[in-house]
Amino acid sequence: MKGFIFDVEYCWGFQARIAGMSKTSSSYLFPPPSTILGAIAESYNVRKGRSESQGVSTIVDLSKGILSLTFKSLNAIPISFQDLNKVVAIRTSEDEEYPSTVEVYKSFDAPARGKTILSSLDDKPPSLRVVLIVRDSDITVDDLWRIRRIGSKESLVSVTNVNEHDVKRVGKEFETDYAIPVLDDIEISSRGEFLYQFTSLLTEEA
Structure with missing residues (x-):
């Protein structure tokens, strides 16, 4: 097993809309693990020379070797909101090309799109x-250094630090401030929109 710890700085925040909702869906407070895995x-x-059409199969393959993927905010709090966005339809449907001066209402839209601002608590850029x-994965440090966004194409990030470590399993229970799934039979305390719980984790090998 091996572990990576890396820090990313956001320019302003991100857009990772909740799946299964309408086109006016809100954005998650923090990027879900699947969004980070997609990044x-x-x-x-890119390193493997694969096309965008292989993105889904790549995520499936990488998921098989991942034991844990979690994060925490270093200096930012999330503010989720929705604002109006002008959408222009560029397509051909039933022999009609859009945008069209005839079918104006089918050519443009202005839905509310969810976004999340990461507001910094100090003078530094908001960071995660x-x-x-x-386990049994060929993910490299270079792959993590080359991450350029976490979320939609507007959710630009800069990777500022990457470290690789050897890890081993331990049975000691301790408190963590990293995001983990809500598990059964685990003590949980709630503070606002965040849940705090106790569980055992993987740690760096001594």
Whole structure:
């Protein structure tokens, strides 16, 4: 097993809309693990010379070797909101090309799109720290350094630090401030929109 710890700085925040909702869906408070995995897969595909059409299969393959993928905010709090966005239809449907001066209402739209601002608590850019633990995976440090966005194409990030570590399993229970799934039979305390719980984790090998 090996683990990676890397820090990313956001320019303003991100857009990772909740799946299964309408076109006016809100954005998650923090990027879900699947969004972070997608960012890693994009960089991984570039190194492997794979096309965008192989993105889904790459995520499936990488998921098989991932034991843990979590994160925490270093200096930012999320503010989720929705604003109006002008959408222009560029397509051909039933022999009609859009945008069209005839079918104006089918050519343009202005739905509310969810976004999340990461508001910094200090004078530094809003940052997240991500922990990735893998087994039998060829993800490299270079793949993580080359991540350029986490979220939609507007959710630009800069990777500021990447470290690789050897890890081992431990049975000691301790408190963590990283995001983890809500598990059964685990003590949980709630503070606002965040849940705090106790569980055992993988740690760096001594």
